[in-house]
Amino acid sequence: MFKRVSATGRSGRVLAVVAVSAMLAVSACSSSDASGPDSDVTEIKIGTPLPLSGPNAALGKDALQGAQLAADILNKGLPGLKLPLANDKGLPNLNHAKFTIVPADTQGKPENGASAVNHLVNDEKVHVLAGALESGVTKTAAQQAERLAVPFVTSISSSPALTQQGLKWFFRTGPTDVTYAQSFFGLLDEQKKKGISADKIAVLYMNNTFGTDASKVAKSLADANNKTIVADVPFDPAATDLTSQLQQVRAAEPDAVFVVAYPPTATLFINATKQLDYVPPAVMAFGAGFIDAGFISSAGDGLEGMSRRVAWSEDLGSRNPAAKAVSAEYQKRYDAPLTENSARVFTTIMALAQAINNARSVDPDQIRAALTALDIPGRDTIMPWDGIKFDDQHQNTGARAVVEQRLDGAWKVVYPKDVAAQDIVWPASDAR
Amino acid sequence: MTIPDTVPASGKAVPAKRFPWGRYAGIAVVAVLLLVFPVVVKTSFLQTIGVLALTMAIASTGWNILGGYAGQISFGHAVFFGTGMYGTALLVGHGWSPWLTMLPIAGLAAALGLLIGLPTFRLRGHYFSIATLAIGMMVMSILPNVKPLGAADGLSVPLLDNGFWNITFSLRDKTEYYYTALGLFAVATVAAWLFLRGRIGSYLEAIRDDELAAAAVGVPVRRYKLYAVTMSAALTSVAGSFHVMVVLFVDPSSSSDLSLSTAIALIAVVGGAGSLWGPLLGAWLVIALQEYTRTYLSATGRTIDLMLFGALIILVAVVDPKGLVNLIKRGYRRVRS
């Protein structure tokens, strides 16, 4: 076998590497090229950098399914669904162009977010980007999109800093941690008016970007609302036990505990509450782990009485016919419930569709202009929001959050009052 | 007790008079291929592989000095890479040119290497390796608590104007990043080669092959291990300094994760530790595999990519435990004889 390669043995091997690379290059180049006048556009590609492997893979899959459902409905319609563009079978203002979702795996790591965006834009020639889930990953992905001048819309990442960097191509449809935290504080104020002690707050959070940002927001809002942080307890995101940390929280005797944990450590938190037989009067979870269906089913009764902040609630959704229809369709296709993550991504794709439709073009500048001018009323979405309208930092001012509590195996909205199904059960132990 | 490696170093039995045409031709061919790569290859995906492979090749060349030549296997080299990333990010944020940061930060990394080496070099074999693993992880667990380094959020490198002096180039075509990386790699390899010539190289290899025997014949083992770690740390740090200018940010997990340390070591070993070509070959193979499988196979969430990657690594180790370079050398020798 080696004789064939003769005296240039080493170069022969390297030539083989180059040959393989060339073949890869050819195959990678064969994706459809969507440049050219807009009258030729038949396909609109949306790149979705998401964690499809790694610790948050379940969340990533759920988000991707939300996007795919939206694209499918845009392309093929869903009879009976009363949302803009839901039954037009493609974009009416753009040759009935169809949507394709192009996923890319970030593995939940910020550096992969950047390279995923690079690949999606330069090789796959996507027209816009929607992602990336973890705030840390969205940060780098958005910076890449900025350098490449491609619109990037995030639904899930809630770190306020993302829309405070002055990026011109980055938009956010979902609420920020400030909006989320404000819903918690609003609830606490309501409790105070009823004479229930609600001033002492403990924060139990992962020591990563998401956790530390959320805790910073909680602390600054606590100062503004005359509440005290009695315990600040960060923990290693890869921890194997949280009992000691919960003890620290318990020792401070908080009225409410804010919890920021992805699914693996959310489970450890529930374990710790069981071991110590201790549930604070109120547990308020910042999404993430508490959104994951797998975590919820495994936590079982251990979750009763705990609350979470969400941008979308199934409880509220059932009162909105469009949300109900989409939720049912999602359950049918994916054998899993629509979550606030997949609901937000769904909404973002629908909003992007409307923006591109308004722009009548896939030119990045026109899409950006259309996004900036976008004004979708809340009733034209499946979200309990005021609507979708971006301020000059490209943050959606219409995004709202609600607080729901786990009662009798279901989530019930307990705040704000105008949409609440009932009052919060306080202390949480009364619900167990 | 490690079962000693009794296979003699390859290629050294060639009689002194024969001019090593093969070796120089080999270097020339590889150089040409590397130079031509970005001209031939234009997709962002492949260009990213090129830049990342060369960056990791520099880091692994550094690792190789300590691991391949001196035989001290470190699983904590991400610490040095991270020093390069954080150091350059901080200084560039204060207005320094990235090029000017490389040497001082490499010096810092070298000092860190000394600091780590002093207590750990009395440990031998696996004890040393696990200790470096622990140090690496300790750094990663402390970083999110260090506010001046951005804590959990890390640091962003400001976007400077495009230009060679700023190591900032267009993103649409990575050719300039590639050639800069290639140049750096060439410099790093020459530096490693010069460092290992003569006494240092043979002493280190003696330490690697049998530390007790080396000490017995008078090799100042401890001192030479310390020399090795300073050079090793410095080179790996330079790779980190360059890398942070490409990705423009650094945070605890991207700079000091265990997986980064293992990648640096793995690349050198798969390519062939103990040879200066090893890191280059290993980097191209490992990075290409890693990027290809994640980009094209992982999007389905059904991880054929990981299975393939794992199986291939196992295959390489079983087919030729001394790495790709040795595989090639064996072929070459068989042809020559």
Next chain:
Amino acid sequence: MLDFLQALTNGAFIGAVFALAAVGLTLVFGVTNMINFAHGDLIMVAMYVGFVCWSLFGLDPLVAIPIAAVTMALVAVLVYAGIIRPVLGSSQLAQMVVTFGLLTFLRGVVQFVFTATPRRIDDPIVGRLRVVVGGVAVTGAQLVSAVGALLATAALAWFVHRTETGQALQAVGEDAAGASLMGINANRMYGLAWALAGVSTGVAGALLINNFGIDPLAGAAFGIMSFIAVALGGFGSVLGAALAGVLLGVVQGVVGLYFSGYTLTAALGIYLLVLIVRPQGLRGTR
């Protein structure tokens, strides 16, 4: 004071898990002079074995222990014969590469078959148990893990030091060539060491699923802790690995009470400190 005792107890119990993970690993090292970097992921596979027993056959994790033990022993022997044996004579580096490849491969296979969605055992038998002694609470799962760890360590230590086969294992670990001259089949001893490690990972995995979620990365944290425990305890010493595991757990538990962001740092710090003072580990020789 009570809080401190509770934290100490927690730490000891999670430490028992680390100990259980570490003893199999140290045995393989002692006999074959190899670190198996995929050890944590073998535990992860064992967890999935336990999960399958529960989801397909309705078996409680406690019942699944022997099934997991036997399955993992088989897996370990297969791994040994297929990919470890060919690189036994090679350098430490090649062995390292092989076990890293195995680690990646295992995670890939598991995610391929089960997807990345975390799984959990609902309502394990031990989950209904909760004991409070003097104000300190301990869950059934923790008790069972501790008992399991204790038994496994004792059994392994007894086997290695008190049986003839165990002596043969030690002989091969110390001097493979000499042992073969005495008629001991080194290859068979290596296989046995791996099989025993497999048993320990099987037991560990089946015990862990009482308390922890099961996903492709579940083995990572335990794997790393087991390497540290093995090094801290002294490579090759079963008792050392067990002690070290418990120590690491206790440090994490206690530090978690006061400096919650530094639990891992503290555990690693203790390990490094001990190494400086005593390079061969707690109970290592040389």
